[in-house]
Amino acid sequence: MSTAVTEIPQESRVNYLNASYGVKSWLFTVDHKRIALLYLVSITFMFLVGGGAAVLMRIHLIEPAGALVQPETYNKLFSAHGIIMVFFFLVPSIPATLGNFLVPLMIGAKDLAFPKLNLLSWYIYVVGALFTLYAVISGGVDTGWTFYTPYSSTYAHSQVIPAAIGVFITGFSSILTGLNFIVTIHKMRAPGLTWFRLPLFIWTMYATSVIFILGTPVLAITIFLLGVERLLHVGIFDPALGGDPLLFQHLFWFYSHPAVYIMILPGMGVVSELIAAFSRKRIYGYSMVAYSTFAIAIISFLVWGHHMFVSGQSIYAGLIFSVLSFLVAIPSAIKVFNWTATLYKGSISYQAPMLYALGFIGLFTMGGLTGLFLAALATDVHLNGTYFIVAHFHYIMVGGAVMAYMGGLHYWWPKISGRMYPDMWARIAAVIIFVGFNLTFFPQFMLGYLGMPRRYAVYPPEFQVLNVMSSAGASILGIGYLIPLVYLIWSMRYGPVAPANPWGAKGLEWTVPSPPPTENFEETPIVTEEAYNYAPIPEGQHG
Amino acid sequence: MADLIAHGAAHGSASTHSPDLQHHFDNMTQQFEASNLGMWVFLATEVLFFGGLFAAYTVYRSLYLPGFEIGSHLLDVRFGAANTAVLIGSSLSMVLAIRAAQTGQRRAQVFLLVLTMILGAAFLGIKFTFEWRNDYLEHLVPGINFAYRPEWGANGPHVQMFFLFYFIMTSIHALHMIIGIGLLSVLTWMAARGRFSPEYYTPMEVSGLYWHFVDIVWIFLFPLLYLIGGRYGIGGGH
């Protein structure tokens, strides 16, 4: 793919970036594309804060007795890392940045259904983030991102309330985004754009929005009850007063397990787009991938008890949750098979977005398979509370979701910014991230299996080698993430101007200029083709 | 790319450009349907929000039925039933207000919206000044002044659990009522200025959905809080 400039320079064309100037035109915008950028800046900031906490943790864990901080501080570090990364980075990342930017473009609409609610959702996110950052700065919270009672409600002497308020508030940001997406996708598709002609990214945005709507409110009320108990010292979750700590866990995980699918489904949607574009081929088994998206969203609500196998939960409930947890792996596997089948006889090119997509397939598969060990009751007893869990979810969240996010950011960067980034640096960064990631987290599978507990500030000396490897990997991974930060910002000013369709990809978003005008489409498009309707690849040109 | 799409007409179908049409919608029907669907999706989130409380309540009631019965009997059924009737009346006045907009009757709209607000305020008045004040005087407010009574025996903590749920659930319900009354005051102002017509009454329809939902929550709260375990032999009250 060449990056030759073949169009009118963007400076002489009005687009959403230069349509109006000044801080107020950004802070009071209702343009979904600008709101997407507002989110991009905020979540990148939170990613750096959460990543900073991780850096400190990995430095600390170089020594068995801890190299950097007191145990109490270590507890606050992993709590900050988890709360920030889950609620303020992973959950909003793809939906609020790429989703906000692309959903109207991909369906031929001028904006989302409720533009002002969209802006409100960003402000709510910011307020929630400020509460959480205040909690971190003013002493930190040490309960872990899971806020388990009775520690969080009764015994913790840390900033539980501000952190809980931050999470509570930010939940409403997700709810508004989900609401907007559902209504938009139902009511504002261009003529001819039937459900089974939609890009698979839209399917995942829709399914993710369903989870936002049905799950997040339960988290909100759970956090509220936690606050009531902490402030009034009444016994909702306190056994001495008849309360049940496990009730907190049920209510908490009813949201938080589907939340992990909130974090991965959008990544899967991005990967579908990337695999199709860089194989120049329709996704194999499009309908199965679409149905699997919904199956994942629905079954994800039925498995939350697998986080509670060793909590004292009834073994009968455990049996049910275990079986259902095995079931939820099936639609994910279907997707992996379909992506792989798409690659077969495709015309493959290895630009940075494709490198991220291929990395996703491998790493997500590893993370998903290790989840099966955890879904089985007997093996979970051994592995729960260890670094095996940490490695499992980081393979999915970082090896999967973050890599998909990076791939999507690179793929749509020309559309968003009107500029191309330097592809060589992008590929180098992708490889560094892949290597650093595996060096960080693969040793953690071994540590967990060997018995190192998670959330501990110290560990037995025999685990030091693996911990040092993991910390070394983390430094490489950190560098890998900083490189795109540099060249993407650089490209906004100095990158070559991008044409409307630098990748030659299919999709309505590539039919408008890069960057798009504020109203997206001059005339509402009429869709007459299936998704990913690439021309058949001539023999001899398969990648 | 030319084969992917054919450029269609710039603006959709037969509806004229109403001044209320927002620029990103094609016509008023699409806009109304989107607003309607949006409110229903929001109400689905509210079902789950209140639902978390109902789930916790269900767990504790199934574990501690005797304590919950004692607690329920300490509530005054007459106030609960009266409040239920008041809210049902307010739902009627709300739906009639929408009907007045559909039939272009401006004065009836305003009157009915104000009536709805008055009934909503009456609900809150009965709850705060009669029920909650009495509960406070009788030392039945957990976290504030809750006092176990000897006749409860070992059920003491469970009676407190009941009252905890009573206060939390009715508070959050009351908060939604207050927000609803706020919405209605804005609607009343708009209606008084002739903002609504048979062609455009979307804010009223959508606010009505919200108001009816809050009514439905109370329809379930009433039996679950006031009518546990039957009151055979006891006349209710304290």
Added chain:
Amino acid sequence: MSSHVVPLKIYVGVFLSLLFFTGLTTGVAFIDLGPFNTVVALAIATIKMLLVVLFFMHIRSSSGLTRVVVAAGFFWLALLIAFTLSDELTRQWSPIPSGWGSGTTQSQPR
């Protein structure tokens, strides 16, 4: 774009039915039906809810999608309650072993 105008008498009829059912549920509470008190109370509440949803909330003139949204909300709540109860109510069914190889078991204390 408006839904058709519902006749006044339907609204008033629904209102009176709701008042009737409120009185009914209050009255039934004073009769000893044992565990069925709860069943009847919830059944009546469900009928009242359906009256409000069908007639006051205009769902009869709304699209099928709206009905799916409503149904999904309640169905999901049912899932939350059912699965949570599947744990809370069955915890006492299985004894806890009191240690590896000790040979004795004890039931979970409450």
